[in-house]
């Protein structure tokens with residue numbers, strides 16, 4: 001079985017487009033495009049909203065409401081939206097299917113980003129916010145210079161889980177006849193071609209893994225070491241007594 | 255100078271945190287707000303930099319009404335230190351300290367040079383600059399918090415229980431260094447604490463607040479200990495205030511007894527009738543050197559030498575504290591505490607019971623200078 005899947009993946013024929021079937025690179029590209037569009041929209045919605053809610057403490061019910069979105073059955077919503085939306089588009093355009101697909105994916109990506117951003121800002125130490133405002137930062141400065149950088153770890157983890165979900169779920173695009181890696185899975189299922197079906201699944205998993213690796217790397221550079229705790233090994237926390245000794249030594253030379 | 259003009263703060267839930275408070279914090283001095291938890295200290299402090307807006311009344315910063323200064327601008331000119339330091343975890347120590355200079359638009363190099371200077375001033379080694387707050391102990395973080403508040407050299411500093419969260423030994427050390435720093439910088443400081451000992455140690459003047467945000471007494475530490483205005487203040491200042499008071503209450507001019515003396519190098523006087531046999535020895539400048547026990551060295555007519563002296567006993571200064579006078583009396587071999595003038599010349603002596611009488615019935619003291 002594993003051998004069959006590997007054979008399917010290694011078959012050069014599957015890596016080329018034919019007149020009837022699209023090959024792996026094309027479907028991969030389509031899959032990534034769907035994913036990126038959904039994530040970009042979700043980020044543009046959820047990040048500012050989460051920062052606003054966290055910073056002001058207002059509209060918190062939106063976080064709860066967004067989390068309720070997660071309970072919606074993806075395929076059901078997709079079919080419903082397609083039925084509603086696609087009749088408005090005629091001719092040689094996929095938009096009647098693309099828009100419902102992206103809406104469904106955005107529904108999935110918004111809740112983790114929104115709730116993590118909100119939680120991230122909420123978790124910034126009250127003392128740090130108080131000090132920031134007390135030293136004369138304006139509200140936006142507190143948000144930009146303190147709350148946002150301090151909540152990056154949670155924002156990243158929200159975005160990473162959104163990414164995984166969207167990559168996995170973007171396979172439904174194929175359910176409404178659009179491409180993407182889901183095509184192999186649905187075609188495989190229909191044709192009882194299990195190596196193809198599993199091969200498609202493996203490709204989705206690999207894409208998810210790579211995306212997460214990429215985001216983890218970005219996170220590593222974006223998050224301050226003061227928060228992630230990756231200090232240089234030399235600097236251990238000295239006791240107060242050590243400082244006291246330094247002082248005494250300094251004082252005595254004066 | 256910071257002046258509260260009938261300041262009242264009522265929170266939306268109806269809590270009256272501060273009730274028509276009139277208070278002046280003189281320039282260059284430490285004014286401590288002290289009182290039990292919930293008495294409105296933090297609220298009062300945070301109204302100065304408009305972190306909380308008063309319900310009514312005005313707060314003046316010299317001749318400017320703080321209510322008319324844009325909040326952010328006002329705050330950039332006021333140092334602010336809080337209990338848990340509130341350092342920014344994502345910034346290095348040096349960048350934490352340089353926060354206000356950055357906000358004021360200083361260039362990075364100048365801001366960092368200034369920050370490095372301050373780290374040294376608050377007693378942190380230079381290599382801490384590149385560390386992050388999480389790598390510092392609580393006491394060290396508080397030092398950084400103080401450095402950060404001082405960075406743009408604001409004339410006014412607000413401090414809300416800055417040393418309460420560190421252990422007592424470190425706290426003591428931080429307090430001492432804070433006083434040293436203040437003696438160099440002469441800032442106008444409003445300092446909040448619930449710890450009466452800290453208030454008395456640090457305050458040039460101490461405002462005791464009672465719950466409900468009313469001023470119970472505003473006085474110098476000595477005055478507060480000696481003459482609490484009412485039972486609340488007396489109770490808050492504590493039962494052991496008599497002893498604590500000694501260290502702070504200046505004795506005023508002590509009425510000392512004249513003490514018979516003998517000069518170093520002069521012959522031991524013969525046939526002195528002093529009952530207890532102790533004779534105070536002074537040098538040519540009339541400065542006390544020690545006590546001579548008559549009849550001890552067997553030596554009538556002998557010359558008084560250093561070797562014969564009993565040197566135990568501290569000296570109290572005219573105008574010093576009652577604590578010093580009591581110490582002098584208790585440590586003197588003769589039981590008579592030696593009091594000297596400011597220039598070190600002998601003034602006279604005082605017994606422990608005489609000092610205790612003064613503690614019980616303090617001399618009328620001159621009003622403290624504002």
Ligand SMILES: Nc1ncnc2c1ncn2[C@@H]1O[C@H](COP(=O)(O)OP(=O)(O)O)[C@@H](O)[C@H]1O
Nearest residue numbers: 265267269271290291292293294295296297298
């Ligand atoms: N935001 C607030 N809303 C309502 N009541 C408050 C608020 N902040 C403080 N209080 C109340 O006001 C009183 C004074 O509080 P505070 O100034 O913090 O006292 P302290 O610093 O002396 O302990 C307390 O009774 C406290 O419960």
Ligand SMILES: [Mg+2]
Nearest residue numbers: 292295296297
């Ligand atoms: Mg308080």
